[in-house]
Amino acid sequence: MASSESAKTSTRNTTGKTLSPSSNGNVLDVPNSFIVDSNVLGKFPGGTKIISAHETVASAWTTTAQLQVQIDDGSEETYFLKLASGDHGRIMIEGEFNSMSELYACAPDFVPEPHSWGRYAKGNPDTYFFLSQFLKMDHTMPDPEYLCSKLARLHHDSNSPTGKFGFHSTTCQGRTSQCVGWEENWTVFFAKLLQHVIDLDLEVNGYWEPLDKVKKRLIKHVIPRLLDALISDGRSIKPSLLHSDLWEGNTGTLATNGRVYIFDAASFYAHNEMEVANWRGYYNKISDEVYTKTYLSYFPPSEPKAEWEDRNRLYSVYYNVIYSVNHESQGTAVRQLAFSDMYYLVNKFAPFPEGEAPPHLQESEIASLSAERDHTLA
Known part of the structure; x- marks a missing residue:
């Protein structure tokens, strides 16, 4: 896991390259060691704040993180975030979202609830994300x-x-x-x-x-x-x-x-x-x-x-x-x-x-x- 200091300047993606924070607010500086793109926050209701974000297990092809968010009413929720880069990353992320959505529709007590997927506002190559319910397992x-x-x-x-x-x-x-x-x-x-x-x-x-x-x-x-x-x-x-x-x-x-x-x-x-x-x-x-x-x-x-x-x-x-x-x-x-x-x-x-x-x-x-x-x- 990256240190807090290094996380303020870059975050890893699946290609081994880095995604640099932009000066126009597309990358959110939040506590702990993971940088969250503004398009991720955009998937939540207005007024939502990210309390913390830290990297969890990184696989050979994706990077994952745990997000703690505060909804406008003051309640807190925890989400799982997965990232993958490039055209193939888009196929992986969209496919996983569709797979988990189909499974959840049929067996909601058997899979974590999928939330959304999308593309980072900034990143070279393009980086895609998948959000779902976080369960401590x-x-x-x-x-x-x-x-x-x-x-x-x-x-x-x-x-x-x-x-x-x-x-x-x-x-x-x-x-x-x-x-x-x-x-x-x-x-x-x-x-x-x-x-x-x-x-x-x-x-x-x-x-x-x-x-x-x-x-x-x-x-x-x-x-x-x-x-x-x-x-x-x-x-x-x-x-x-x-x-x-x-x-x-x-x-x-x-x-x-x-x-x-x-x-x-x-x-x-x-x-x-x-x-x-x-x-x-x-x-x-x-x-x-x-x-x-x-x-x-x-x-x-x-x-x-x-x-x-x-x-x-x-x-x-x-x-x-x-x-x-x-x-x-x-x-x-x-x-x-x-x-x-x-x-x-x-x-x-x-x-x-x-x-x-x-x-x-x-x-x-x-x-x-x-x-x-x-x-x-x-």
Whole structure:
């Protein structure tokens, strides 16, 4: 955290550059160590004063702060503020506001109330902000019963406004945008969703021919085989609202009453089973099987139930690939995991013709995930 003295001259943004206070009053000098732009204050009723503002945890792509404000009637309120910079920062911030607003509309007892989003009056590059209710939470592992019962209810009760799969604005997992344009057909939607992040991975982390070959066969043959079965023989699946980046780091528990809240969402409407596929990743503590088992006790697998495990593996590929895109070389082990899972599904449902299969990973080629990224070690 910056010292109070340095905070009077600059504040950090996600590019590592600084935002300098202007001489025309666009930056507010408030107590503690964080500078607040006048456009943030403009989101509150007239007469509101900022009592204090201090930086909290800074992620790789955003900066966050806690704001204490005094409303004109003398009452005080606390808010969470998140900043991100540049054109991509705008997409991240707008997407999070829309995600949290959609979640709050459906499950107001499960997410902090979003307040607003906007752009700083000054900043180079442009800086964007998201405001929401601040809740004092413990970041211990969430209670499985509480988390999974609330999550299952969200999936049951939510209804896509278009009746389709997708979302009305672009959302991001980490710094990576998701391909969430509306589609009537789940198979088509998921194929586009996965194709988008694998293409990004090949661009960001370098072309890998075996991955490209396995991806093409998976998308052409395996995805239709597994997902079309969900709507065969008169079956159907509903688009459910997903958080879509739900690991233990995006949950918190109120110390006062034990309620679990979720935040930092990257939402879209999808097959509900996709949500818990993110819990398959061994690098998160929420991979503990108690969470998936508890969720399934509230929301049983879709038919055909015998293929739930294969669908779970397929959906997890998406999360592992987007992890690889976000963390680049530090995500090599997870990229390899995605490749191995794709290859497993191809071998099971659409094997390569003899002589056309790319090489499998050799044991000597398998990378280890860095301790920094393996949250089970924390």
